[in-house]
Amino acid sequence: MKDTIVVGVALHSEAGRRSGQRAIAWAAERAMDRRQRLELLSIVGGAVGMVGEAHLIDQARDDLRSQLEAEARTLTDAHPDRLDVRVRVDHGNPVAKLIDASKDAALLVIGSDFRGDAGPARGPHGIRIAAGSHAPVVVIPDADPGARSGVVVGVDGSDLSERAIAFAAAEADRLGEALITVIAWSPMEVSRNPGLYPPEYLDALARLSEESLGLSLAGLSSTYPDLRIERHVERGYPSEAIEVYARRARLTVLGSHGRGAIARFLLGSVSEEVLRRLPSAVAIVR
Structure with a gap:
């Protein structure tokens, strides 16, 4: 039985970091309640195969991994023995990579920087992920519940x-x-x-x-x-x-x-x- 909740985390901006942390918090609570594993996943974008890009990609992956590991430590320190948290960094199209990750997931959770009626309607990325996912998808808005x-x-x-x-x-x-x-x-x-x-x-x-x-x-x-x-x-x-x-x-x-x-x-x-x-x-x- 699939027992992993995958959280897609975007850390490239302050808005992405804030919405990602809300998604992580929601997913962590559910993982503890359901005794499921938690995987934090970030994607490095960019054109695959661009000349001179490899070094930049490696740097970005290392930076993202460090940030994800810090998020994971915060969770496990706050909830010792209650959470099994893993981190993963991939490279490619974020929508395609998250959909691919959903194949082996019990649930896919993503954050959104949408902040309610004061802002514009959501763009297509969250909708494309929700439509293409192999697992149920939960989209968490950047708003205090x-x-x-x-x-x-x-x-x-x-x-x-x-x-x-x-x-x-x-x-x-x-x-x-x-x-x-x-x-x-x-x-x-x-x-x-x-x-x-x-x-x-x-x-x-x-x-x-x-x-x-x-x-x-x-x-x-x-x-x-x-x-x-x-x-x-x-x-x-x-x-x-x-x-x-x-x-x-x-x-x-x-x-x-x-x-x-x-x-x-x-x-x-x-x-x-x-x-x-x-x-x-x-x-x-x-």
């Missing part, structure tokens, strides 16, 4: 949604938090009188969504008898409904709908939209 509570999971009745629920329930149980489940529905768009829908049609959509949510959660209470589960059935676009709850949550869990060699590098639209805004720490489950 503060008084956040609860683990949010988006539900749509699919098999992948079931895996997201399982991941979210395990995390909520581990953290002693409520599991906040959200399913969203909206009426079919029509060009003529779009605001006029028969009430029975809207009631039926809401009822079907509520039934789908109930079926998706069947059996959770027996697996986690002490877990508090909230059920929310919302009319509206899924990513917007999820974000309302995610803004106050410790973690938001979503499924990636990528399939196949090419589709694996594409996130579902809902997952991508939530990840771009990063309202909380976000886990993408495959």
Whole structure:
């Protein structure tokens, strides 16, 4: 069984260092709770094979390794006998290298310098990593979690949604938090009188969504008898409904709908939209 949490750490800037430390702290807590190994991984970028680059790469690797080893010592000194921390420095395309590292990982954790609504939406790198990863990915924003509570999971009745629920329930149980489940529905768009829908049609959509949510959660209470589960059935676009709850949550869990060699590098639209805004720490489950 895969038992290593890989943390992608960018130490090339103050923002990268700060977000990397938040990712390390999150991953270390989970590793201790789940008794998993922790691997801190940094990537030296640059054009492979450029003339005269080898010496610079070696220097950069040595510097990164020293910084990672210092982070590892800080963790093991603070938590003696509770953490097995290893460090690794690689060279190449950071996105490709992190995706490759995920093949042997139980979980991939990356930090983000995104700081909430005050800044622009996230760039493509975190989204590409989450879409291409072979393991679940958790993206940690550069923001103080503060008084956040609860683990949010988006539900749509699919098999992948079931895996997201399982991941979210395990995390909520581990953290002693409520599991906040959200399913969203909206009426079919029509060009003529779009605001006029028969009430029975809207009631039926809401009822079907509520039934789908109930079926998706069947059996959770027996697996986690002490877990508090909230059920929310919302009319509206899924990513917007999820974000309302995610803004106050410790973690938001979503499924990636990528399939196949090419589709694996594409996130579902809902997952991508939530990840771009990063309202909380976000886990993408495959």
